[in-house]
Amino acid sequence: MILTGTGEAKAARDGRRWTLRPGRPTDGRELARLFAEVRAEGRWLITTPGAVSETSEAFWISELIRASEHLALVAEAGGEIVGNVLISVDRGRATEHIGVLAICIAIDWRDVGVGTELVSGGQTWARDHGLRKISLGVFPDNERAIAVYERRGFVREGIRRQQYRSGDEYRDEVLMAWFPQEGQDQQP
Numbered sequence: 001m002i003l004t005g006t007g008e009a010k011a012a013r014d015g016r017r018w019t020l021r022p023g024r025p026t027d028g029r030e031l032a033r034l035f036a037e038v039r040a041e042g043r044w045l046i047t048t049p050g051a052v053s054e055t056s057e058a059f060w061i062s063e064l065i066r067a068s069e070h071l072a073l074v075a076e077a078g079g080e081i082v083g084n085v086l087i088s089v090d091r092g093r094a095t096e097h098i099g100v101l102a103i104c105i106a107i108d109w110r111d112v113g114v115g116t117e118l119v120s121g122g123q124t125w126a127r128d129h130g131l132r133k134i135s136l137g138v139f140p141d142n143e144r145a146i147a148v149y150e151r152r153g154f155v156r157e158g159i160r161r162q163q164y165r166s167g168d169e170y171r172d173e174v175l176m177a178w179f180p181q182e183g184q185d186q187q188p
Contacts, residue, residue: 023072028062
């Protein structure tokens with residue numbers, strides 16, 4: 001997998017071409033736009049539309065990309081970012097062995113293998129950087145994402161009931177993790 005340079009050419013299951021490449025600090029604005037689009041769906045991200053400005057989010061993303069201890073990979077098609085995976089690593093001694101994975105895919109690029117490739121790229125990076133665990137949280141009704149994570153060797157660690165409020169309802173969060181040193185079976 002290419003983690004430097006221009007990236008690696010890929011084909012989606014529906015035949016569309018895209019590139020998996022490292023994120024660049026200049027991607028911050030376009031990534032913030034992608035997050036805003038997915039956030040507007042009101043289902044997959046916990047932050048509500050308008051909770052964070054695109055300008056602030058773009059700055060935060062650009063700074064995360066600049067920091068060498070984190071990973072940002074993007075899926076790019078036709079000059080537009082259509083997906084990304086971020087793995088942030090805490091600098092604290094007690095948790096510096098753990099990466100926290102976050103992923104976001106544009107609606108028109110779901111169910112075609114982009115998410116699987118992004119997760120796989122994150123796993124390669126985590127293994128290469130000596131991380132012992134990748135953790136994530138996902139809503140229980142995001143069955144598509146859970147299936148990808150499980151195919152890639154993630155296991156369910158637990159559930160946090162009524163963890164987030166969304167309008168008038170409370171949503172649970174499924175906690176999942178992947179342990180590189182345990183060599184879980186990973187399927188494409």
